[in-house]
Amino acid sequence: MVNNSTYIIKVHTDELKTIKKCLRKDPRAQRDLYDKYKRKWFMICLRYAQNKSEAEDILQEGLISVFNNLRQFDSRKANFPAWSNKVMVNAALQHIRKWKKLDFNDSIDDFKNQIPDQEDIFDTIGAKELTLLIQKLPEGYKVVFNMYVVEGYVHKEIAEILGISESTSKTQLLKAKKMLRNQLEKVLNY
Amino acid sequence: MSDNLESYFKKQLSDESSGKDDWNVPSDAVWEKTLPKIQKRKGIFIPWRYLYILGMALFIVSGLLLFRTEYFKSDIKTSQGFAQNNSEDTSQNINTGQKEKVSSSLETIKEKKTAKMVANNKKPVEKGLFQGNKHTVKQTKTEHLRIDKTEREKPTMAKKAKTQNEALPKTPEPFREKANGKNIGTKEPNTVLATIETNETRPTKEMIADSSFSLASGRPDIEPVSNKGKLGFGVFFLPTYNSTYISGEMSLGKIETGNTYLFSANYGFEIKYYLTDRFAIATGIQRTQIKSWSKSIMEFAYDSSTEQDMGNGETENTSEIPLMTPFGEIGTSITYRFPSTGNLPDGELMESNFETQQEILYISIPVGIEYNIVASRKINWFAEGGLLFNQSLNNATDFSSRVIHDGNDMKVMGEEMENGPDYTNNFLSYYIGTGINYNLSSSFQIGGSARYFDNLSKLNLQENMSTHLNGFSLKIGIVYFY
Structure with a gap:
C-alpha cells in the first residue's frame, strides 16, 4: 500500500x-x-x-x-x-x-595516461568524482557509456544516432566499463 | 559486476545536490550569454485558440461591414427630383461672363455621357449615389474647368446638342462629376475658367434626406423584411472550444489546474419566434460534448510488502494511486514491473505521471433571447443570451500512466480505475454572444454568432472541489420561417 x-x-x-x-x-x-x-x-x-x-x-x-x-x-x-x-x-x-574526433578505436592505454591522480579525486566518491572520471574517458567510450548507462538508450538507438554498428556500441561500452571498474577498484582498495 | 557498476553510476549521477563547491552549477555567464539568443523571435507565434478568436472577430467585423452596405442600400430611395435639384445647382454657380456658353457646353457633354447609362442601366446610378454618400465634405469644393476654345466658338452646336438631349431625364450628380470638364480639351492655354459646385458640396445627410431621388426608369422601392410574428425552425453547427479546470482540496492536498481548451463539434435543432421585428426567443435541442485533458505528476513511497518476484528476473508490484481529473478525483490501481536487480527499498520515492482524457456527452436544451441591435433590410446584427440545461448521456474517461523511478520508466502492466469521476448528471450553464443574421428571403435566414459559455451550477459532487467549465463556440445555422 x-x-x-x-x-x-x-x-x-x-x-x-x-x-x-x-x-x-x-x-x-x-x-x-x-x-x-x-x-x-x-x-x-x-x-x-x-x-x-x-x-x-x-x-x-x-x-x-x-x-x-x-x-x-x-x-x-x-x-x-x-x-x-x-x-x-x-x-x-x-x-x-x-x-x-569521435574515435571508437581508442585503446585502454590512452585512457590510463589521462587518468588523474586518484588520491586527488576519490576522497569521497560521489556524482562529482564519477563525472570527473567519465570526463577523462576517450570520446567514443564516454559517449556510448553516457548514452547507454545514464541516458538509457539501447545499443540499437546508439548505433543509429552515432552511425556505428551495434557491436561497436557494445564493445565501446564494455571497454568503458572495464576502465571505470579498474579505476574504481583501485580507489576502493586504496 | 557490470550491472552493479551501471546501477552504481546511474544512482550516483542522478544526485543533483552540488555539495560545497557548486560543481554542477553553471556560472551566471551562461545564462547571460544565452538570454539574448533565446529572446530573438522567429516569426510571430500565434497559438491556435487565438486564431480561432481572430476568426470570430473577423466574422463579426465582416458582418458589420456587410450590414453597413445593406443599411445604406435600404435607406436610400431614389427619385428624379433629386437629380433635377442638383442640375440646377450646377448651372447656377458658373461665375464667368460666358455663363450660358459654358453651361450649355457642359450640359451637352455631361448629358451625352450620362444619358446612355441612365437610360439603359439602373446600377450605375445607384453606384454613383454611393460614391456621393461616401463624401462628407462640408466645405464647398470648386473645380476649375478648362473649356476648349473650339467649344466656345461653336455655341450653336452645343445648343443643338442640348436640345437633342432635353428629352432625356436629369441624372444624379455623381455622374455629372464624371462627365464634367475633365475630358474637355486642354490644347490651348487661353481658356475660360468656370467654377462649378459639385455634388461633393452636399453633405451626405442631405442627400439621404432627399428621399425624392429615384431612377427615371422607375425602380420599385425595396421593403425591409419583417420578421415579426414569424415562427422558424432551423439547424445549426456549433464548433466549440471548451475548457474544464478544477480547484479545491482533494484527499491528498490542494489542487488547482489551468485552462486547456479542447475542440468538439456540436450541432443542434432550433426553434425561433420573433415577438417583434427586433426581439426573438429561441429554444431547441443540441449536442454538447465537454472534453477535458489533464496531466499530473504524483510522488509516492514504494511499498515492498506487495511486490512479487515474477521468476524471469523481474519484480511486479501494484500501487493504489489517486488520480486527479478536471471532473474529480479517481482512484487507480497501477501494476508495474522492474528488473529484480533494482532492489527498491521501502519508502523509496517513486514518481507517477498520469495523463487523463475525458469526454462527457450532454444533450442540452437552450432557452434564449436574440435582440437585433441594428436591423436592416437583409442583415441584422444581434446580441444573444440564454440558459442551457444539460443532461449527461455518457461518460468516457480514459487515462494512461507512467511509473518512474530515478528517471527510468517502469514497465506498466495494468491500469485500473477503481471508481469514476463523481460529476453531476445535469447542470445549468449560460451563454452570451453576438452575431449576424442574413435574410436570404422572407422565409430563409442564415446566421452566425460567436458565443461564450460558462457553468452556473456545480459540475462536481465531490466536497471541497469545484469544476469550472467555460468555452467559446461559433454557431452557424439556417432557419426556415413559416
Missing part, C-alpha cells in the same frame, strides 16, 4: 503554464525554467565534456535548442524533463561532432 502521507501533489499544468510563458518569450518564465533544471542539464553537459568550461559551452548550445524548439515539445507525448534532457544530449553530441 502506498503511504498517503508521502504523497506530494504536483500539478503538471503549473509547469505547462511556465512553458507557455516561455513560448511567449517571457524572460522571467525562461529564467524560472532554467533555474529549475540547470543542475540536471549541466550535469549532462559535464558528462560529455572534458571540463567545466566546455560543459558550459555545451549547456549554452543546449539552452538555445531547448528554448527555441519549445514549440516542438508535446506535453501529451513526453514530460518536459525527459524531452529537455534529450535535447541536451543532442546538443552535446553535436558539440562533440563539431569540435572533436
